[in-house]
Amino acid sequence: MFDCRHVIARCRWLPVIILLALAVLIPETASAQPPSPLSPASTEAKTIADLFTVVFWVALGVFVIVEGLLVYSVIRFRRRHPDEGMPVQIHGSTPVEVAWTIAPAIIVAVILLLTLRSMRTLYTPPSGTINVEVIGHQWWWEFRYPDLGIITANELHIPVGEPVSLKVEAADVIHSFWVPELGGKTDAIPGHTNQAWIQATQAGVYKGQCAEFCGTEHALMRLEVIASPSEQFQQWVQGQQAPPAVPSGAAARGQQALVTGPCAGCHTIQGTAAQGQVGPNLTHFASRRTFAGASLENTPENLARWLNDPPALKPGTLMPRLGLSQETINDLVAYLESLK
Numbered sequence: 001m002f003d004c005r006h007v008i009a010r011c012r013w014l015p016v017i018i019l020l021a022l023a024v025l026i027p028e029t030a031s032a033q034p035p036s037p038l039s040p041a042s043t044e045a046k047t048i049a050d051l052f053t054v055v056f057w058v059a060l061g062v063f064v065i066v067e068g069l070l071v072y073s074v075i076r077f078r079r080r081h082p083d084e085g086m087p088v089q090i091h092g093s094t095p096v097e098v099a100w101t102i103a104p105a106i107i108v109a110v111i112l113l114l115t116l117r118s119m120r121t122l123y124t125p126p127s128g129t130i131n132v133e134v135i136g137h138q139w140w141w142e143f144r145y146p147d148l149g150i151i152t153a154n155e156l157h158i159p160v161g162e163p164v165s166l167k168v169e170a171a172d173v174i175h176s177f178w179v180p181e182l183g184g185k186t187d188a189i190p191g192h193t194n195q196a197w198i199q200a201t202q203a204g205v206y207k208g209q210c211a212e213f214c215g216t217e218h219a220l221m222r223l224e225v226i227a228s229p230s231e232q233f234q235q236w237v238q239g240q241q242a243p244p245a246v247p248s249g250a251a252a253r254g255q256q257a258l259v260t261g262p263c264a265g266c267h268t269i270q271g272t273a274a275q276g277q278v279g280p281n282l283t284h285f286a287s288r289r290t291f292a293g294a295s296l297e298n299t300p301e302n303l304a305r306w307l308n309d310p311p312a313l314k315p316g317t318l319m320p321r322l323g324l325s326q327e328t329i330n331d332l333v334a335y336l337e338s339l340k
């Protein structure tokens with residue numbers, strides 16, 4: 001007869017084998033490394049990562065001690081023979097109970113003090129800052145530099161080493177601004193302004209993501225922070241402040257189509273009749289690395305696909321399928337890609 005005990009005895013190791021296999025396979029399949037708060041590139045993110053490191057090692061110490069005692073007790077006091085009786089039962093030990101009450105209290109108090117110290121660092125506004133208004137929209141990010149007269153989308157440019165003050169708001173529903181390598185999450189709430197700061201310590205492109213579920217395209221509500229040396233940042237500022245080049249040829253036809261067509265109802269291009277406020281400001285569209293909530297690389301091919309059928313690339317997007325002719329799409333692409 002089939003003896004299922006052997007199978008069960010073998011299957012006891014099955015969960016362990018599956019977990020080990022997953023531990024080996026998962027890092028292999030995760031191709032692009034997601035941004036980690038544990039590789040901080042700003043003063044704020046470093047404050048958070050340092051606090052995490054302390055809490056992690058304390059928690060690991062507690063885990064090892066508690067589990068060690070548990071495993072020791074299970075082995076040391078196990079029933080060795082079937083006819084062995086119950087081990088000696090004890091109840092209550094004042095020194096032990098005092099110890100395991102006071103030790104956790106001290107640990108929690110130390111962590112509380114370290115947390116308060118980190119919070120003071122994070123919530124003290126730095127002086128001499130660049131001000132940026134961060135506005136969450138379904139499903140893209142708007143960045144306004146009120147002192148510099150710049151409005152852009154999905155791409156936040158900051159100079160390395162200088163504190164940047166962020167006023168985080170939302171236009172429709174609650175979003176959350178999160179760039180793991182540069183700092184903690186800041187909720188973007190309609191009708192309420194939250195404050196945050198970034199002081200990047202290294203130049204680089206840092207990926208961010210909306211961190212509060214906000215509808216269909218929450219996952220494709222991404223952003224990039226481009227931290228560059230002061231000189232490069234100033235060049236970017238000048239580029240954004242300058243009026244875009246006057247279009248000619250196909251680009252001029254594209255401008256005509258944009259300004260007189262449905263696009264102008266939602267988008268602004270400075271210096272033209274297009275003054276819509278619903279979608280991203282496109283004045284310097286071609287200077288951006290990405291579009292559509294940083295979900296698509298800014299290439300003429302992607303832009304043509306997008307203009308042809310936005311919901312096909314980003315289901316749920318507020319930009320509708322406009323039924324544009326291929327010729328109009330080509331002209332629009334020529335125009336938008338000329339807006340350096």
Ligand code: CUA
Nearest residue numbers: 175210212214
């Ligand atoms: Cu915006 Cu999630």
